[in-house]
Amino acid sequence: MSCSLNIKNISMSRDGRELFKNISLSVSHKEKIAIIGPNGCGKTTLLETIIGLYPIREGSIELFHQKINNSNDFKSVRHMVGYLLQDSDNQFLAPIVEDDVAFSLLARGVDKNEAKAKTDAILDSLEISHLAKKVVYHLSGGEKKLVALAGVLITEPKLMLLDEPTSGLDFEMQLKLMEILKKIDKSIIIISHDKEFVESMVDAIYKISSDGLKRMSSFKTEYIHTHDGLPLHTHPHEH
Ligand SMILES: Nc1ncnc2c1ncn2[C@@H]1O[C@H](COP(=O)(O)OP(=O)(O)O)[C@@H](O)[C@H]1O
Ligand SMILES: [Mg+2]
Numbered sequence: 001m002s003c004s005l006n007i008k009n010i011s012m013s014r015d016g017r018e019l020f021k022n023i024s025l026s027v028s029h030k031e032k033i034a035i036i037g038p039n040g041c042g043k044t045t046l047l048e049t050i051i052g053l054y055p056i057r058e059g060s061i062e063l064f065h066q067k068i069n070n071s072n073d074f075k076s077v078r079h080m081v082g083y084l085l086q087d088s089d090n091q092f093l094a095p096i097v098e099d100d101v102a103f104s105l106l107a108r109g110v111d112k113n114e115a116k117a118k119t120d121a122i123l124d125s126l127e128i129s130h131l132a133k134k135v136v137y138h139l140s141g142g143e144k145k146l147v148a149l150a151g152v153l154i155t156e157p158k159l160m161l162l163d164e165p166t167s168g169l170d171f172e173m174q175l176k177l178m179e180i181l182k183k184i185d186k187s188i189i190i191i192s193h194d195k196e197f198v199e200s201m202v203d204a205i206y207k208i209s210s211d212g213l214k215r216m217s218s219f220k221t222e223y224i225h226t227h228d229g230l231p232l233h234t235h236p237h238e239h
Pocket of ligand 1: 019042
């Protein structure tokens with residue numbers, strides 16, 4: 001199975017404070033994983049490190065077999081990576097929804113008509129065609145998130161990095177977004193602080209701890225089970 005991402009033993013400090021150390025992680029083709037941890041533990045920093053924003057002092061990162069030590073290395077694989085920022089307002093590239101969604105394609109030299117057709121298709125698939133002519137900054141948080149996601153999906157990345165995509169959304173919108181993300185057939189790293197929430201959509205959950213990344217047992221493999229002739233059932237479980 002080909003590997004989208006392979007991280008070996010990286011550590012990261014900020015302002016002299018160690019955030020995490022000895023992080024190793026491998027994400028294979030179309031694998032979906034979640035990384036959880038409390039606020040400030042370095043989840044966003046880890047994603048930013050993966051895309052080469054911070055030089056790594058030890059260990060290694062390979063994205064699609066390209067070693068990533070800085071943002072220059074990242075350039076050659078950038079077209080395969082989609083990054084959904086935690087704050088959608090930081091993601092927008094144009095004030096009108098359809099222009100924003102088409103922006104990356106046009107920047108890559110895609111023909112205007114083709115970009116328009118792809119934009120219409122992606123807005124339709126996310127059920128937000130009615131937002132096409134709206135100003136991005138006038139949208140609700142959930143609408144913004146879907147528009148930002150459209151702008152990422154339209155580039156057809158092979159690996160998606162999603163930084164707390166459901167944070168700040170109301171519960172209904174969170175569920176809708178998770179249903180959409182579940183159907184995306186790509187490698188995905190989703191950052192969250194809510195284990196219960198990501199549990200239904202990923203193959204594995206990892207927690208950032210002081211000494212590395214710890215794989216957590218998941219609902220799917222551990223919670224629902226049967227024994228002693230009992231029907232399928234669950235036990236309360238703390239991690
Ligand atoms: N640009 C920055 N410069 C210095 N420190 C930062 C910067 N951004 C974040 N930090 C600090 O790094 C730590 C980890 O931040 P972050 O990776 O955003 O955590 P998380 O995403 O897990 O909440 C926090 O203590 C934060 O204050
Ligand atoms: Mg963060």
